[in-house]
Amino acid sequence: MHINGQYFQTIWADWHQSELMIIDQKKLPFQINIKKLKSFNDSFQAIANMEVRGAPLIGVTAAYGLWLALNEFHNDSDFRDDFLLACKTMKKARPTAVNLAFGVDKVCDAVNGVEDIARARELAFQCAELLKSEEIACSEAIGEFGCELIEQIWIEKGRKTVNILTHCNAGWLACIDWGTALAPVYKAHLKGIPVHVWVDETRPRNQGSKLTAFELHHEGINHTVIVDNAGGHLMQHGMVDMVIVGSDRTTRSGDVCNKIGTYLKALAAFDNKIPFYVALPTSSIDLTIKNGAEEIPIETRHDAEVRYAEGENGKTLLVPEYSPVVNHGFDVTPARLVTSLITERGICPASEDGILSLFAVKH
């Protein structure tokens, strides 16, 4: 997508210079800083320090990071032990793991059995590039399917602006391009459908006000930032036509684990008969579990995220040290509150039958 009118992806590599470029997302939206990663350690740190974030982007960064590792090994004949160690290390860069491990394993498999380091470098690079392309195609397909839903609402409401509420950031900054929850919004905008997005600020890390609003601004899409408390009131007053959120993990039965607070918006949408959609790549569906609230462990993150607010003028203390704080990163929205899932394979009900029907068709 675009920043100041210029086309960007969240990550790109230069084969000849052995360099990886990322947008340093810790500095957004207040500074737009392109950072060069020149070594395995640079890429590891970029993931660990959250200069890149979002499951698909982490996976692709890890894959390129292993290519950078291969570029650093000088002993041609004996690189494979070092390489396996790099793979193992990279998997520890963030605790969430699923896409990170996926990206690492892809490159590891591609290089497996190759004895010539020059060839291994080529294969690792090609593998990372392919993974990146697949992520883009996946996001774009989600966008196309989701756009049909927006268009339908637009027609139903007499071609008036469609008001969409979203929570957290599930846009192109979390992926490579397009995004998940925001991909349908971008597609609708390109098609000339008038949209307006209500952006939940998404405490404690404010990915909504910092990243989603940034993305929408630079695509020229109408939007308004609200506190996380506001969505229910807007829905009661007919100011929201649909909700689209992303997902970190979805169970076989359609329960959706996503950023803390998603469940509250799903309840409000249900209470006001507003469709609640979840946009996700099918790779994030965990077919091994059924009951999300019972089976998905919820990460407890650092107190400081709640205790402080961090903005352009630095950090400011909100909660004095005498008060304990707890910081759960995610919650689970039961399938019964989800209207449909929007995936790269199509749209389906948030149910076991719905999800299995996606996988029944060959792609």
Added chain:
Amino acid sequence: MHINGQYFQTIWADWHQSELMIIDQKKLPFQINIKKLKSFNDSFQAIANMEVRGAPLIGVTAAYGLWLALNEFHNDSDFRDDFLLACKTMKKARPTAVNLAFGVDKVCDAVNGVEDIARARELAFQCAELLKSEEIACSEAIGEFGCELIEQIWIEKGRKTVNILTHCNAGWLACIDWGTALAPVYKAHLKGIPVHVWVDETRPRNQGSKLTAFELHHEGINHTVIVDNAGGHLMQHGMVDMVIVGSDRTTRSGDVCNKIGTYLKALAAFDNKIPFYVALPTSSIDLTIKNGAEEIPIETRHDAEVRYAEGENGKTLLVPEYSPVVNHGFDVTPARLVTSLITERGICPASEDGILSLFAVKH
């Protein structure tokens, strides 16, 4: 209640010095600053600048402010025009008005027809003191009734700690003493019932993390501050036994207008079969309206509250200027989601019959 072990009310007057003392709530919790108000204008500014806030406290401050006005008039024979002008001016100190106008009218009535300014001063002072005492008694009665509900849950769960979630600040700082939503918590604590309070930070002004947490800390009550997004997750996991919130205005049918975000917590409580109580003085029930969501106008407040976070280290910008922001101050929780109302006249269902039954009994 207490600050650093010392007993405090939010406001107190010294007849002999013609002074009014308040806790400057804009500085809390980072500075505990007792401010002297020596003139009508001082008291007007304290209300307008939100150094005092909370409907009952505003009403009492306004009443004392008129006593300070009388102390300033030197022309004994001709004070009544000046006094009526002061009354009119005071009503404009804040837009919300109901309790503010109530306090002003009380003093105005008390002084009505009195020609001796010395006597008028005595009557105005006595009126303000009575209003203050009535507010304290009202809060304490709410506390006693609400405590019974906490005790019942405590017994039902085998005398284990009762976990109570609250939103915003409806504690003694919003009143004179005790509070509304927090009064039952204080009474339970005094009775030896173990309680733990989940404190919603309550963006955008963070009255939860700044005022509610401060109050609970100084009363020695276990509490944990959470982001507004977290309550639903806690309820799903059995970590909340009951919700108690305050109310700015409640309709004849039991719809509750309160701080933005209250409705989302009510939905989550209902979905998880957790009792949701609203603690309020019956003076805040508006018998003239029935449908809260349709009939109660919702104040839109200044953008800056959402755009910035304000803490001990000053303000920090969260939402860049290119993004529009909207800041609705309140929302309406439909009566169907409210388990009961806790008032100074007793506990009743959130329904027209329930509310009218409170007024049928003489007190």
